Amino acid sequence: MAGLRPAGALCNLPGTPACPVDARLHELQANQERLEAQNTTLRLTHAALEVSQAALRESEASAHLILRAAPVAMLVMNQHGRITQANARAEAMFGYPMGCMAGLTIEDLIPERFRAAHRDSRNDSERPARHRIMGMAGGDFYGLRTDGGEFPVEIGLGPLQLGDERLVVVSVNDITERKKAEEDLRITAIAFESQAGMIVTNADGIIVRVNQAFTRLTGYSAKEAIGKTTALLHSGRHDSDFYRHMWSTIQDKGFWQGEIWNRRQDGKIHAEWLTITAVAKPGGEISHYVGTYSDITQNSEAEAEIHRLAYYDPLTQLPNRRLLYDRLAQALASSSRNHHHGAVLFLDLDNFKTLNDTRGHAVGDQLLTEVACRLQITLRECDTVSRLDDTVSRLGGDEFVLLLEDLSDCADEAAIQARQVGEKLRDALALPYDLAKSEFHCTASFGVTLFHGHDDSIESLLKQADLALYQAKNAGRNTLRFFNPAMQAAMDERGALEADLRRALKRRQLYLHYQPQIDSKRRIIGAEALLRWEHPERGMIGPDIFIPLAEETGLILPIGRWVMQTACAQIKAWSGNPATRDLRLAVNVSARQFRQPGFVADMKAMLDDYDIDPTRLKIELTESLVIDNVADSITRMQALQAIGISFSMDDFGTGFSSLSYLKRLPLDQLKIDRSFVRDLAHDANDAAIVQTIITMGRTLGLDVIAEGVENEAQLERLDQYGCIAYQGYLFSRPVPLREFERLLGVA
Numbered sequence: 001m002a003g004l005r006p007a008g009a010l011c012n013l014p015g016t017p018a019c020p021v022d023a024r025l026h027e028l029q030a031n032q033e034r035l036e037a038q039n040t041t042l043r044l045t046h047a048a049l050e051v052s053q054a055a056l057r058e059s060e061a062s063a064h065l066i067l068r069a070a071p072v073a074m075l076v077m078n079q080h081g082r083i084t085q086a087n088a089r090a091e092a093m094f095g096y097p098m099g100c101m102a103g104l105t106i107e108d109l110i111p112e113r114f115r116a117a118h119r120d121s122r123n124d125s126e127r128p129a130r131h132r133i134m135g136m137a138g139g140d141f142y143g144l145r146t147d148g149g150e151f152p153v154e155i156g157l158g159p160l161q162l163g164d165e166r167l168v169v170v171s172v173n174d175i176t177e178r179k180k181a182e183e184d185l186r187i188t189a190i191a192f193e194s195q196a197g198m199i200v201t202n203a204d205g206i207i208v209r210v211n212q213a214f215t216r217l218t219g220y221s222a223k224e225a226i227g228k229t230t231a232l233l234h235s236g237r238h239d240s241d242f243y244r245h246m247w248s249t250i251q252d253k254g255f256w257q258g259e260i261w262n263r264r265q266d267g268k269i270h271a272e273w274l275t276i277t278a279v280a281k282p283g284g285e286i287s288h289y290v291g292t293y294s295d296i297t298q299n300s301e302a303e304a305e306i307h308r309l310a311y312y313d314p315l316t317q318l319p320n321r322r323l324l325y326d327r328l329a330q331a332l333a334s335s336s337r338n339h340h341h342g343a344v345l346f347l348d349l350d351n352f353k354t355l356n357d358t359r360g361h362a363v364g365d366q367l368l369t370e371v372a373c374r375l376q377i378t379l380r381e382c383d384t385v386s387r388l389d390d391t392v393s394r395l396g397g398d399e400f401v402l403l404l405e406d407l408s409d410c411a412d413e414a415a416i417q418a419r420q421v422g423e424k425l426r427d428a429l430a431l432p433y434d435l436a437k438s439e440f441h442c443t444a445s446f447g448v449t450l451f452h453g454h455d456d457s458i459e460s461l462l463k464q465a466d467l468a469l470y471q472a473k474n475a476g477r478n479t480l481r482f483f484n485p486a487m488q489a490a491m492d493e494r495g496a497l498e499a500d501l502r503r504a505l506k507r508r509q510l511y512l513h514y515q516p517q518i519d520s521k522r523r524i525i526g527a528e529a530l531l532r533w534e535h536p537e538r539g540m541i542g543p544d545i546f547i548p549l550a551e552e553t554g555l556i557l558p559i560g561r562w563v564m565q566t567a568c569a570q571i572k573a574w575s576g577n578p579a580t581r582d583l584r585l586a587v588n589v590s591a592r593q594f595r596q597p598g599f600v601a602d603m604k605a606m607l608d609d610y611d612i613d614p615t616r617l618k619i620e621l622t623e624s625l626v627i628d629n630v631a632d633s634i635t636r637m638q639a640l641q642a643i644g645i646s647f648s649m650d651d652f653g654t655g656f657s658s659l660s661y662l663k664r665l666p667l668d669q670l671k672i673d674r675s676f677v678r679d680l681a682h683d684a685n686d687a688a689i690v691q692t693i694i695t696m697g698r699t700l701g702l703d704v705i706a707e708g709v710e711n712e713a714q715l716e717r718l719d720q721y722g723c724i725a726y727q728g729y730l731f732s733r734p735v736p737l738r739e740f741e742r743l744l745g746v747a
């Protein structure tokens with residue numbers, strides 16, 4: 001801006017007129033003009049100044065608004081360290097009402113314990129500015145809220161020169177969340193490097209991270225493991241079902257825990273306790289699996305050793321009394337669930353004490369070990385023994401206990417099963433022993449008791465078996481006794497019958513009776529051979545009593561063979577007479593007999609030996625026999641049918657009677673079971689069954705014979721339905737040969 005000149009300086013102006021008055025006027029006018037021009041300039045300048053001041057006020061106001069609305073907390077401080085402005089974010093962050101932060105110092109905004117340090121650092125011009133602004137703790141800055149709460153902050157500084165004023169703009173960022181995340185990460189990282197082996201895979205099972213403990217446990221470095229699947233560790237000790245079950249548990253529950261055998265890099269297999277946890281994204285989709293391992297090989301081995309010492313007999317390695325009690329408790333519970341009987345067998349060697357006293361304990365131990373071994377081997381061959389582990393225990397000395405489970409639900413049958421096992425063991429133990437290079441003979445006595453559910457306690461069962469053992473010893477040793485007296489009586493009777501049956505064949509007490517088979521014109525077309533036993537004291541005994549016994553004991557094999565030979569001899573005898581040579585003789589063959597290896601070859605040899613026409617022989621089989629092994633039955637039947645033997649399906653209708661297998665069997669005849677014939681005239685159901693069987697037979701091209709025909713009404717019905725052959729008391733009971741031949745008119 002130009003300044004005014006002093007008036008005295010006018011005379012000295014250049015170009016002034018010569019006349020002093022004019023000159024003065026002229027000068028005045030010129031001055032006047034100059035002044036006016038200067039006035040205009042002044043006015044204009046003033047107006048411009050006003051405009052720029054308004055603009056300044058406006059921009060100040062908007063700067064203030066911007067500051068307040070800024071999304072970060074901002075403070076403006078003057079050079080004395082006092083806050084001149086704070087925005088809404090800052091007020092909210094530190095907990096001050098609007099406009100109440102102006103005038104505060106930084107020390108008001110930091111925790112007490114940092115204030116002194118702050119004051120010092122503010123005066124320390126060497127330090128970076130931001131360290132002079134907020135409290136500092138190990139590199140972290142903290143803010144203080146009006147409620148006393150502290151929070152970690154991050155600050156930013158910007159110097160600002162406004163006129164003469166030197167200001168500082170401070171941005172403050174609350175980093176509580178970030179700090180927490182960092183802390184979590186740090187903890188996770190430390191936890192990941194813990195003592196347990198850890199492995200992280202992605203959702204496809206590819207290893208993405210392992211820790212150092214994993215490397216220690218498995219021998220695989222992170223580099224070797226990452227990028228591979230966990231199959232790297234498979235030991236081959238678990239089947240695919242194990243892994244399938246493991247993964248399905250993880251899918252269902254989100255985790256799996258268990259013992260697993262893994263293979264180390266050096267090939268060694270070790271037991272690990274493994275926990276696998278699925279890591280899901282917020283949407284639920286699985287992103288990773290985390291596995292934690294700890295090696296438990298040593299634990300497992302130690303545990304196994306402790307278990308072995310606690311539950312097994314060190315000499316024979318058999319379960320001891322304690323394990324027997326455990327197993328008995330389980331067996332009683334399982335029997336009460338499934339209603340099957342079980343049996344406890346006490347076994348005691350008959351002359352063990354003598355051996356021990358005369359030959360010394362080492363030989364005694366040798367015998368006990370051999371006995372334990374024979375018991376286990378023999379049990380393996382018993383069909384009725386449902387489980388082999390822990391079946392035999394040793395109580396001490398020469399006392400052994402056997403625990404049989406899952407025997408029949410019928411007490412009598414269960415007793416038979418237990419006896420069979422006992423007898424087998426008795427036979428095995430009675431074989432000579434080779435002890436210290438000399439042969440030794442030793443027998444055993446058995447005491448047996450049955451159990452059913454929790455009817456008896458463990459103690460009382462062991463007492464019963466012990467009592468039975470005592471009886472066995474009293475009865476002369478090398479024998480088996482049952483606890484229950486009634487059962488013992490039944491067993492005795494059965495045992496006696498079996499002994500008698502063994503002798504019956506040799507003593508020629510077995511006979512065949514013949515029951516005629518009739519056609520619709522009441523002509524005898526053949527006969528069924530039915531076995532009879534004439535007991536010296538008990539008289540005639542029917543096959544329903546002794547055939548099952550013969551089946552169980554295996555006696556059916558020599559007996560069945562005898563029946564077949566007798567039948568062949570009879571066919572041979574009839575073959576010379578025109579009145580009898582066309583007769584067909586039906587022979588019942590039981591399952592064990594039919595299934596024995598060499599049955600077909602034996603039959604062929606027999607037909608050759610007796611030189612008979614095989615078409616005169618008919619074999620009766622039952623449905624259950626055939627069903628038991630359809631393929632094998634077909635093979636055997638076809639081989640025999642090829643040489644002319646025919647087959648009848650006995651007791652037809654009582655078994656499965658399925659068309660699908662009937663079609664495949666090389667049969668010649670269906671024999672309607674007598675139970676359907678009995679009520680034929682009164683029971684519509686039975687009538688329908690009989691009709692169906694006859695139709696079925698016709699469809700399949702098979703003969704149909706009805707057994708058990710006792711009266712004319714039945715015969716009439718059968719005839720009406722299309723049956724063409726009959727057998728029953730109406731025509732004749734099964735009779736001795738002489739009588740049968742009399743019926744034929746040849747005797």
Ligand code: C2E
Binds near residue numbers: 727
């Ligand atoms: P099965 O083969 O069904 O024999 C028919 C049974 O019915 C015979 O009984 C016979 O005496 C009886 N029976 C015949 N007609 C009538 C009648 O009109 N009414 C009544 N209520 N019963 C009649 P048995 O002789 O006691 O034979 C029973 C079972 O013993 C036979 O049944 C057969 O399965 C078996 N069996 C007989 N002998 C032998 C044989 O030598 N070996 C084999 N493995 N089993 C045989």
Ligand code: MG
Binds near residue numbers: 528588620650
């Ligand atoms: Mg029969």
Ligand code: MG
Binds near residue numbers: 707
């Ligand atoms: Mg029958």
